[in-house]
Amino acid sequence: MIHVRRAGPLDAGAMAELLNEVIVQGGTTAITEEVTRDDIAGRIGAPRAIWHLAEDDGGELLGFQWVEPLTTEPGLVAEIATFARVGRTGLGIGSALFEATRAACVAEGYDWIRANIRADNYGGLAYYQSRGFEDYGRIAGYRMGNGQVVDKVLKRFDL
Template sequence: MIQIRPATPADARAITELLQEIVDAGGTTAITGQVKREDIAAQIRATPRSAWHVAEDETGELLGFQWIDPMIEEPETCAEIATFARKGRTGLGIGSALFKATQEAAKRLDYTWIRANIRADNAGGLAYYQSRGFEDYGRIDGYVMGDGTVVDKVLKRFDL
């Protein structure tokens, strides 16, 4: 059974460990390098218009997490979303359960739409957001990641 709850700074260690596994595996996120617990804890606390949720199993093991933050270009109307699930645990409904909680939070925070910014080579991420009802609306060609890797990105939007 998947349990969803709001994340707190106390979840930063588990979130950092899961995210570092995904970053180290490569190919799905634009995040590079070392993920720091202090940075995650600070990001969870960063703004009252952010919403972080964690997905856990019945033993409390972190299965995934999702957050929204105000989009820099349109902070009053749009939230930017990020979603991560533990490797080998995708396809179990984690993302669906997380998005339900995130969608409710986005409405409560008065956003009118959510933007997903996905690496074009991340087939799983593209399929996930498409299955939630996100629609393509743009691209970023030649995005340079922190480690110098160049990727294209697909921009998707979900109207609330």
């Protein structure tokens, strides 16, 4: 069974470990440099940031999702990121996380949520589409930290 709860600073080490597995695997995130526990802990407490994690019955971290304010778009916009443990996608982790994140975004007063997804991340594109996100833009030729160039698809979910 999947259990979702708000993440806190004490969860930062496990979340960094999971995210680093995703980064090393490659192909699904624009993050190219490994992150540390302190990197994650420093972002969890940022103003208007909302972090949730999903665990199994034994407390194993299955995935996590965060939103942070995005100031480059009109209104109060949350930019979302979602990560599931390598090999554990398609099991309902993202669906459970988004239910909690959506409700928290409404409570926080956000107007809409933006997803900024690599165009070659077909799983990520399908995930956000299945949640009701709609395409509204594209970033062509985005250069990632490792020099790789990808296009990015911008999707929005109106609250």
